[in-house]
Structure formats: C-alpha cells, structure tokens
Amino acid sequence: MTRRLRPTLVHTIDFEDVMFVLRRLNGVDPSLTHAVRINSEVSKVQRRIEDISKDGTYVSVYIQAAMLLRHLTHYCLTNKSDIRIAWLLVAVLLEVNGFSVSHASSDQIYEIVRTISTADPSAHQIADVLRTIAESLK
C-alpha cells in the first residue's frame, strides 16, 4: 500500500490553460503558434518532473513551480517572448493547487523574475523563495 504524506500538485497546466492565461494577459486571442510553443515548454518541465519522480524521488510543489519558472523565464529571454507569462503561469499553477502567492508584493515578484533572468539561481533557491512567500500567509 502506498501512502502519500507530502503535498503534491493535483492540477497541472495544460494547453487550454495556456490559451486562457495568454488571452487574459493580452486581452486578445493568442496566436496558436505562440500558445503551442509555451505549452510545449510547460510539458517539457512536467515530463522532467515525472522522470525525476519515477524512482521515488519526491519533488516538492515548490521545486516543481521553481523548475517551471526558471525554465519559462529562460525560454522567454532566449526567444524574446513576453516574460510576464512565466510568472503568471507559475503563480496560477500554485494558486489552483492551494498554495497562494497572490499576497506577495509586486516588488518581490519583479525581483524574483529579474534575478532568475540575470543571476540564474538554482531551482532549489527559487523554491525557497516561493515557499517563504506561500507559507508567510499561514
């Protein structure tokens, strides 16, 4: 019998979600190509997390969110894409799974994304920041 004692992500981000979030962010229907590319990057991270988890390694919710934020931020920078989608998708992912980050200040959020794009901290370092924000409400 397996017991799940640690919190995990129940909801993941899929193509419909990416389309929806892009539409809300820009106020217009996103280009299909752009949405497919963003979703493809999200899927890459989700597959990597599944691979890591296969041998029983526990990947915390914050590490998963940090991996996604780091990957999307670098993807957006490399491809001159709108970097706002990186934070928005990660924040939505955390929110729908019950880990609220909406109370963080705009300065905090801006600093996190700028630091990732300039100093390239590890996923663990980013996860610590996300955990501190989410758990500061409890």
Next chain:
Amino acid sequence: MRVNAMTSRYAQATRKAMTLRLTAGEYEALRDRARAERLSMQHVVRRALRAHLDFISHQDKVAEATDKILASHAEALDRLGNDAT
C-alpha cells in the same frame, strides 16, 4: 472490509435516479462505447459526467487564479512587460 461494505450500501442508498433523454445518435454512440469497454451504459455516462465536471471545475479555478494574480501583481507584470520593450 466491513467499512467498505457499509460505504457501498450507503452509496447505493443515497443514489438518485433520473431519466436521461438522448438522441438516437448519442444513444448508439453510448451503447457502442459501453459494449467496446464491457461496461454498463450507466457506468460510461457517470464516468463522462465526472470527467466533464472535473474539467469545468479546473477551468473555473484557473480563471479565478488568473484574475487574482493579474489584479494583485499588475504592477510587477507591467514592469516586466516594460523591461522587454
């Protein structure tokens, strides 16, 4: 085991019956799917209903979270957007 049996009896007792009216095409599609999977038509309908409700519930959560983040982090998102231009 005893708890499971009691839970199952409770679930049976609390189930609600309803009439479902389908078009001929929908009925045939449902019957074919149920036959293919060797399940009852009722099972297939209930499974589809649960999947649909989960899907809608997920969409609602994403919509609510997106609006919440867009409102609370509007300034950060603006600054990030301006940096790129």
